[in-house]
Amino acid sequence: MLSSASTNREKLQKFYNENIDSLSELYPGITFERLIQEFESSWSKGPVERREILKDCYLEGASHPLNTFFSYLKKGIPLEYISGQSYFYKSEFRVTPDVLIPRSETEILVEIAVNYLKSKSKEQDTFSIADIGTGSGNILLSILQEVDCPCFAVGLDISPLALAVAKKNHFNLKYRMSPKHHVEWIISDRMGSLYTEDHRLFDLIVSNPPYIKEKYDRKLVHHKVDQLEPHSALYLKDEEYDQWFALFFQQVENKLRPGGMFIMEGHEHHLESLRDLAQSYGLDSENTEIINDYTGRPRFFTWKRKNG
Numbered sequence: 045m046l047s048s049a050s051t052n053r054e055k056l057q058k059f060y061n062e063n064i065d066s067l068s069e070l071y072p073g074i075t076f077e078r079l080i081q082e083f084e085s086s087w088s089k090g091p092v093e094r095r096e097i098l099k100d101c102y103l104e105g106a107s108h109p110l111n112t113f114f115s116y117l118k119k120g121i122p123l124e125y126i127s128g129q130s131y132f133y134k135s136e137f138r139v140t141p142d143v144l145i146p147r148s149e150t151e152i153l154v155e156i157a158v159n160y161l162k163s164k165s166k167e168q169d170t171f172s173i174a175d176i177g178t179g180s181g182n183i184l185l186s187i188l189q190e191v192d193c194p195c196f197a198v199g200l201d202i203s204p205l206a207l208a209v210a211k212k213n214h215f216n217l218k219y220r221m222s223p224k225h226h227v228e229w230i231i232s233d234r235m236g237s238l239y240t241e242d243h244r245l246f247d248l249i250v251s252n253p254p255y256i257k258e259k260y261d262r263k264l265v266h267h268k269v270d271q272l273e274p275h276s277a278l279y280l281k282d283e284e285y286d287q288w289f290a291l292f293f294q295q296v297e298n299k300l301r302p303g304g305m306f307i308m309e310g311h312e313h314h315l316e317s318l319r320d321l322a323q324s325y326g327l328d329s330e331n332t333e334i335i336n337d338y339t340g341r342p343r344f345f346t347w348k349r350k351n352g
């Protein structure tokens with residue numbers, strides 16, 4: 045066992061030394077120790093689970109786990125898709141090529157949401173929360189871990205494959221959240237399904253929707269992201285962009301309870317015009333705000349609905 049681990053280490057070291065230039069380009073900041081860690085966490089899972097995580101990226105017939113690992117690395121497959129896990133906010137999330145890999149800047153959205161719920165918990169002892177475009181469930185499950193009082197929560201996504209990943213994460217992280225929370229995962233185009241299934245209003249609506257214009261913004265997207273992450277999570281058609289958000293804002297306006305809060309991540313180039321659009325759908329300007337990320341780019345749009 046020991047000798048096999050040390051042989052793997054030697055082979056990985058040799059691969060790393062021989063491919064350092066291309067690896068640094070595909071995986072900026074990659075170190076040998078990180079590669080070792082990723083290999084160990086990928087191959088501690090059984091072959092069936094690995095196949096389930098990587099789906100069609102899985103290379104049938106590759107003889108040795110290390111050779112398979114090297115093939116993935118040469119293709120530039122994100123380390124998170126290879127190991128099937130990604131760290132976000134305070135937890136490890138399962139990810140597959142069916143979901144966007146959670147980005148660290150989205151943690152700002154979680155922080156805004158958690159601060160809001162903590163301030164509201166002085167006057168309220170239950171909350172209802174909706175997350176639109178939930179993907180791996182990273183936003184909703186991170187928020188729920190921080191709230192002790194009972195929450196009714198829905199994670200909505202148009203992709204049933206993404207929802208399967210979110211459900212798995214919910215199962216894995218259940219022990220870290222209040223047993224009083226009730227969570228549902230619903231297939232839905234934006235909040236559309238809630239109109240037929242549920243007349244509930246929400247205290248908090250969060251969303252990191254697809255917000256890249258398919259043609260106009262594409263040149264700014266890293267080619268590996270464009271090639272390997274789900275397009276339905278990234279892009280909207282340029283000509284449908286405003287219409288897509290117009291319906292979304294109408295639904296938010298309809299479903300947010302007085303005193304509630306809406307928080308959305310968006311594209312730095314489009315967020316201000318989306319705020320104008322939102323205002324024309326009743327999200328009143330006095331209570332909207334645009335918040336920057338840590339690099340100073342405008343990335344989050346919030347709306348607090350007046351009480352009563």
Ligand SMILES: C[S@@+](CC[C@H](N)C(=O)[O-])C[C@H]1O[C@@H](n2cnc3c(N)ncnc32)[C@H](O)[C@@H]1O
Nearest residue numbers: 146177178179201202203233234252253254277
């Ligand atoms: C940018 S990803 C965000 C994923 C995750 N919430 C995160 O922050 O990492 C956008 C998500 O929205 C989903 N989506 C795309 N179009 C949608 C629609 N019309 N209605 C609901 N969800 C949609 C995608 O499947 C994807 O999971």
